[in-house]
Amino acid sequence: MNKAFKLFFPVFIGCFSSTIVVAQINDFGAISSFAVSENFGRNSSLKLEEELRFDQNINSFNRAKTTLGLNYSLFRKLLVAELDYNFLYLKSDNIYECRHRASFGLSTETGIRRFDLGFRTKIQSTWRDELRGDYSYNPKYVWRNKLELDYDIFGAPIKPFVSGEIFCPLNGSKGFYLDGCRTTLGLKYKLSKHNSVEFSLLYDQEVQQSNPNGIIYGVVGWNYKL
Numbered sequence: 001m002n003k004a005f006k007l008f009f010p011v012f013i014g015c016f017s018s019t020i021v022v023a024q025i026n027d028f029g030a031i032s033s034f035a036v037s038e039n040f041g042r043n044s045s046l047k048l049e050e051e052l053r054f055d056q057n058i059n060s061f062n063r064a065k066t067t068l069g070l071n072y073s074l075f076r077k078l079l080v081a082e083l084d085y086n087f088l089y090l091k092s093d094n095i096y097e098c099r100h101r102a103s104f105g106l107s108t109e110t111g112i113r114r115f116d117l118g119f120r121t122k123i124q125s126t127w128r129d130e131l132r133g134d135y136s137y138n139p140k141y142v143w144r145n146k147l148e149l150d151y152d153i154f155g156a157p158i159k160p161f162v163s164g165e166i167f168c169p170l171n172g173s174k175g176f177y178l179d180g181c182r183t184t185l186g187l188k189y190k191l192s193k194h195n196s197v198e199f200s201l202l203y204d205q206e207v208q209q210s211n212p213n214g215i216i217y218g219v220v221g222w223n224y225k226l
Contacts, residue, residue: 024205027215029055029062031202038226043073055215063090080107082122101126105144116150123170141170150188157190161200181205186219196223 035049049067054060069084086101105122125139148163167180186200198221206212 024212025214025216027055027213028057029053029215029217030058031217031219031221033219033221035067035221035223036226037223043077045071047071053217061091063088065090078108081105082107082120088126095132097129097132099126099128114152114154116152118146118148118150120144120146120148137171137173140172143168143170146182159188159190161186161188177208179206179208181207184219194225197221198223 031051031053033049033051035047037045037047039045047067047069049065049069051065051067053062053065055062066087067084069082071083072081073079074081082103082105084101084103084105086103088099088101089096090099101124103122103124105120107118107120109116109118111117122144123141124144125141127139144165144167146163146165148161150159150161152159161184163182163184165182165184166178167182168176168178170176182205183203184200186198188196188198190196198219200219200221202217202219203214204217205214
């Protein structure tokens with residue numbers, strides 16, 4: 001965990017410092033999600049999630065994402081392996097299309113007094129419909145790395161958090177480079193043993209592009225554990 005933190009923390013700091021300086025907010029949107037999960041034994045869990053996303057000042061439907069995910073804890077739960085499949089129905093160039101995405105990741109978490117610091121790294125591949133066009137790079141591979149810091153308010157059901165994530169395409173005309181950053185600030189609220197909700201502001205910013213776009217999403221998520 002310490003090695004991963006020392007490797008990626010300077011990258012996140014540099015990325016988000018430059019993002020704040022050159023931030024160009026072009027839009028405001030909303031994201032809503034509902035997830036159901038269940039544990040299988042002590043080391044594995046299965047999750048089904050549906051997400052809806054709106055942009056253009058919440059006046060336009062942007063995409064729907066259905067996720068089926070499997071998590072497995074390794075090394076006495078010090079490391080978690082994540083395998084996800086996403087079915088995407090989204091708008092691209094003002095036309096709606098279907099895409100398929102698969103990802104594999106590893107995550108870990110450590111406690112620092114009342115703080116929980118988590119790190120996740122994953123590779124995702126997204127397939128586009130070849131019937132809609134001839135794509136030079138299909139599937140598209142992206143390497144994502146995320147840091148999250150949660151604060152435990154003396155056992156209270158409310159837990160504030162902040163996270164930062166960077167996106168690096170692995171194939172394409174430009175090769176490997178950093179093209180996007182994501183910052184999230186929010187609250188997690190545990191309603192009961194099985195129910196929790198999350199409220200946050202998510203800021204997506206393109207970087208290293210000629211006309212970088214930025215969008216802020218208001219996010220509401222509901223999680224239910226069987």
